[in-house]
Amino acid sequence: MKLILMQIILAVTSSVTTCYKIKQTNSDRIVNGLNATLGQFPFMVSLSVVDSETVNHLCGGSIITRYWSLTAAHCIDTVTEILIKFDYIKLLGNNHIVKNSTQHDIDCYKIHSQFTKTAGANDITLIKVKQPFDGAYEKIIIRPPTNFKYVTDSIVTVVGWGDLSFRGAQSEVLKYVELRLVDDDSCRRMFDYFDSNSSITPDAVVCAGTRAKSACQGDSGGPLIQRLKHLYQIGIVSWGTACGEFPGVYARVTTYLGWIKKIMKQHNSNCPSKCITSHRNT
Template identity: 35%
Template sequence: MKAVVVVVIAGIALAAALEQPVPVKDMPVGKSVNGRITMGYPATEGKVPYIVSLVFSNGNGGSWFCGGSIIGHTWVLTAAHCTNGASSVTIAYGSVRRHQPQFTHVVQQNDILQHEAYSTKTLNNDISLIRTPHVDFWSLVDKVELPRYEDRYNNYYGWWALLSGWGKTSDDSGVSDYLNCVDIQIADNSVCESYYGSTTITPNHVCIATPENKGSCSGDSGGPLVLHDVNRQVGIVSFGSSAGCLSNSPKGLTRVTGYLDWIRDHTGISY
């Protein structure tokens, strides 16, 4: 059920000059982080059957980790800053422990569809699709639905949603082995605009305020933000502040409703 819109302390905007966004996968984190997805809780098996872990390779020995979501039998949704520069990706399905998936698929560059207008500077249009071999759905591996066309102008301010991922626990650690979740209330975009500026924040973003340091951290990039009540994905983890995961700074996500036509045109998926 829609909750009361978050009232955000004005000091967040006043305390910092406008910042350039930092991809969440590159955000610095403090050594005292508790809970991967910061200040979250461990996921139970089957709680988030639509999430996948993604290990990208650039073909030259470089690799990086992100999250993604299953949106159809042959499609995964993630962030463009995750796919950018990748020559292949290994997709792991159906696990809370990252190293113990139900199965994996390796997908090559030709099946990675990055938004043609993605900007590495502002991180606008931070969305990509990955075409996969056919995946059957069951209790541990299932799709998440996208917003319906009739909801494309819903800003979801004040709605509660679930964020999940395997983000880092400290600067010295790798990504977490165990999937974590956190419950997030969607904020007004003005909160992020005050921090990052109107050039960075557009109507195609979802903003989350983090007054209790609850949110995404390095390694959570590309992961889904899914509404509690209707199990529909409304956001893709995109960027945060260079001040770090525990800086109480707001974070920006790609707003899925802004790309329903783009997703439909490439996948045929619509609601």
């Protein structure tokens, strides 16, 4: 089985050691969204599993620098090959139809050392490629302004190829939907009703949703974006319950800016050839 990383406009292949198991969820794909146009989200990445000749979309992600891509930790599973594509991607059945792609070898990836599958905490991973991306990283900025605050009811956008409804059909085209940030207390109360072990911690996650609109299965790992003066990635699609019925839970990117900077600096010139296994599986 191969894990492929695909994007709207580039492509990457490589071999790395299998290390991780994926956390299966019942949420995280675009519900009641709009079709994206070519080039609208050039930093968007699709992670896909390849089994024999079949390609199945699994998760989303985003290109954040010339060499680095950001996604959710629970998306990395039995990795033997990763592909990133810069071009329009249309899904036909279980296959990706891709045009004008180029290939780049992956260098390494790093799962947050405190990632926990059961609680979904610290659900963040960085992936580095050997050849640089062409300009896509310039379209999104992960470091918000110094005075940035997560404000309840602010309009945000989530992007992905995920399911169109809870346990429904997968989208054939990239979609996006506008949501609103939900205050932490309200989000925690809603999820605690179903799961007292849910990880709604204000310093690590942010919640977003609008009635009948949300991310859903397959959108995990994709960016939660807020447009201020520029586009800022403020979250990573992590988990949720019953697409469109409850807010989605996103890893709070601002919490991990120090970790992101440290990992990129640490592996700027010498990435390990094998997977890094310093995360927890509890």
